[in-house]
Amino acid sequence: MRVLVIGAGVFGAAAAVELRRRGHEVSLIDAGSAPHPDAASTDISKVVRLDYATDLFYTGLMxxxxxxxxxxxxxxxxxxxxxxxxxxxxxxxxxxxxxxxxxxxxxxxxxxxxxxxxxxxxxxxxxxxxxxxxxxxxxxxxxxxxxSAEVVAALIAEGTEGGVRVQSDSPVASFIEKGSRVCGVQLASGQRYEADCVVVACGAWTCKLLPGLASLLxxxxxxxxxxxxxxxxxxxxxxxxxxxxxxxxxxxxxxxxxxxxxxxxxxxxxxxxxxxxxxxxxxxxxxxxxxxxxxxxxxxxxxxxxxxxxxxxxxxxADGDFIIDRDPGREGLVVAAGGSGHGFKFMPILGDLIADVVEGGESLSRFAWRTESNTQRLTDAARCTRESHRVD
Ligand SMILES: Cc1cc2nc3c(=O)[nH]c(=O)nc-3n(C[C@H](O)[C@H](O)[C@H](O)COP(=O)(O)OP(=O)(O)OC[C@H]3O[C@@H](n4cnc5c(N)ncnc54)[C@H](O)[C@@H]3O)c2cc1C
The missing domain is CATH 3.30.9.10 (D-Amino Acid Oxidase, subunit A, domain 2)
Incomplete structure (x- = not known):
């Protein structure tokens, strides 16, 4: 499968490495230098911990x-x-x-x-x-x-060595769409890339490409x-x-x-x-x-x-959980975002979680696609969790 991963933070870089390892033809495209100094993933350090209050889902993942x-x-x-x-x-x-x-x-x-x-x-x-x-x-x-910045750089280096095509300084401006199917992207430069699957892993910039997610992210x-x-x-x-x-x-x-x-x-x-x-x-x-x-x-x-x-x-x-799933309304589009201030520590398993979804597997239920209407339900269910690891 030809896969375009947009965003070379920890979500995108981990996904690109794993997808390539599974034999796919993978390009990793970032708007800035990859790693981008403004990305959430690229500060000097991130805490890696097991401690997640009573939340057995995240405790188990860690x-x-x-x-x-x-x-x-x-x-x-x-x-x-x-x-x-x-x-x-x-x-x-x-x-x-x-x-x-x-x-x-x-x-x-x-x-x-x-x-x-x-x-x-x-x-x-x-x-x-x-x-x-x-x-x-x-x-x-x-x-x-x-x-953290070094970890992302190491993932990008591993990907490059394994055959991921890394393209930096290339902001993606829009999707190429045929009906309800996403079949590639167009860069701000006008350059176009076709693919069987596009993974949007743009962190805080995700809603710039996918404004429909603004009620969730x-x-x-x-x-x-x-x-x-x-x-x-x-x-x-x-x-x-x-x-x-x-x-x-x-x-x-x-x-x-x-x-x-x-x-x-x-x-x-x-x-x-x-x-x-x-x-x-x-x-x-x-x-x-x-x-x-x-x-x-x-x-x-x-x-x-x-x-x-x-x-x-x-x-x-809205509920503090990541979103790692296919867009049910647009075939060929996967979103891997919503790190919610605690995503970096999951680096070693993010690649698997995202690659499974790209290959058609089920998303973990907490990371499944949400819309504004069912987010409220999840928010209520997850409120205790979120308040126990966030300070709002
Ligand atoms: C202050 C702070 C402290 C944190 N502390 C921790 C911690 O201690 N432990 C922990 O586990 N987590 C922590 N986190 C959370 C963690 O950093 C994030 O969950 C994780 O890094 C998000 O990674 P990402 O790949 O989704 O996004 P990012 O790392 O932001 O990467 C997104 C990438 O997408 C690129 N991009 C955006 N738009 C486009 C476009 N149109 N075209 C091409 N590329 C594009 C950007 O250039 C960027 O490189 C913290 C976050 C912050 C902000």
């Missing part, structure tokens, strides 16, 4: 993905997944019904060995934290972080800042690992030193409504909020210079 991250590490020239573990902290006791408590009990019940933390053990184990600020939490030794900017602490050693594993601090209530999370002296702090919250094609800037008030957070939580970062910041775009689905 139980499949985690060993495959380790296998990827064996394949790559150097490990791009750093299994440092993941720390979840609370300034008040963990409570049933909240992300932290429910992740702890769900994972423990499934046989994962987690280490419960209190202020004393936090201070001993992870001394950069102000132990008096966090009285409860846990350490999960499974998980850590991935060098929305774009919000989420700020991240990069500190360069004068004493980077304090932020190295095992003394400091990727973390979530009151994530369910306040939205703070971050990373250890990335090996180049950068410590990233980010916020997972309502974000800033954005146009994917528009200007991006981190709200001015954010620097003060992040400084206030470090003052209360990570004193060694208080005076560290901020050397970079970025507004990264979530492509949020």
């Amino acid at each position: 139980e499949q993905a985690m060993p495959r991250w380790r296998q990827y590490n064996e394949r790559w020239d150097r490990p791009l997944f750093h299994e440092t573990g993941f720390v979840v902290l609370r300034s008040v006791a963990m409570e049933a019904g909240e992300f932290e408590h429910d992740s702890f009990t769900t994972l423990t019940a499934r046989g994962h060995e987690l280490e419960r933390l209190d202020a004393e053990s936090l201070g001993q184990r992870f001394p950069a934290w102000r132990a008096d600020a966090y009285c409860d939490g846990y350490y999960n030794p499974q998980g850590g972080w991935a060098e 929305s774009v919000v900017g989420q700020p991240v800042v990069h500190f360069r602490p004068p004493e980077p050693g304090r932020f190295m594993p095992p003394d400091f690992v990727p973390w979530a601090a009151d994530i369910a209530a306040k939205g703070w999370y971050g990373f250890c030193d990335n090996g180049q002296g950068i410590v990233k702090v980010a916020h997972h919250g309502p974000g800033v409504p954005c146009d994917a094609a528009g200007e991006r800037s981190v709200p001015e008030a954010f620097a003060a909020r992040v400084r206030d957070f470090t003052h209360r939580s990570l004193p060694a970062l208080v005076d560290a210079p901020i050397v970079a910041h970025r507004l990264c775009l979530y492509c949020d689905s």
Whole structure:
């Protein structure tokens, strides 16, 4: 089959590699350099974790993905997944019904060995934290972080080596259609490509090509800042690992030193409504909020210079679930988008999920095609899940 994959973020790159591995003729087309620096996938780091509250669907998927991250590490020239573990902290006791408590009990019940933390053990184990600020939490030794931009570059390199035709700086402007069948794309340059299947994996830009999905997918900017602490050693594993601090209530999370002296702090919250094609800037008030957070939580970062910041775009689905399915109204069109702020960690299984759908297989039910009318139903069913891993 001739397959055009539009968008070389983690969804598109993983799909292209797997489709080629299965013997298809694959082109991977991106609007920018592939990897594109503005893509959600291409920040320096993403958290890779099993912790999904009571949501057994995502917990189960991550139980499949985690060993495959380790296998990827064996394949790559150097490990791009750093299994440092993941720390979840609370300034008040963990409570049933909240992300932290429910992740702890769900994972423990499934046989994962987690280490419960209190202020004393936090201070001993992870001394950069102000132990008096966090009285409860846990350490999960499974998980850590991935060098996300490097992972996408490695997938693109693997695809190229395997025979994927990668075309960068080539924005797709429209589809070539015959009746209700999509049979290719036209680039902004006017160049046309025909195919048996077109996979749209355009992240936050998806609705530019598919405005009919605008009732399901929305774009919000989420700020991240990069500190360069004068004493980077304090932020190295095992003394400091990727973390979530009151994530369910306040939205703070971050990373250890990335090996180049950068410590990233980010916020997972309502974000800033954005146009994917528009200007991006981190709200001015954010620097003060992040400084206030470090003052209360990570004193060694208080005076560290901020050397970079970025507004990264979530492509949020209304229910927080990805969409990986064929468009029932247009033969030959598959959508793989709606990462909803948590898609990167599934990299090792995304290629299979998307390739299965391209080949005519069933989508996983949570990733199936939705319309505005049935999204409300799913939203109600999934509300508990979404609220437990999102902060709105
Ligand atoms: C601040 C932030 C923090 C996050 N943290 C985490 C985390 O810690 N862990 C985690 O698992 N996930 C995290 N995520 C979510 C994760 O990054 C995304 O779910 C995932 O990267 C989305 O990948 P994608 O391939 O769908 O989109 P993208 O990576 O955005 O890629 C889309 C690609 O499509 C291309 N494109 C767009 N339009 C066109 C066109 N017309 N023609 C050709 N190409 C086009 C773009 O150039 C781009 O390269 C985070 C996201 C953000 C924004």
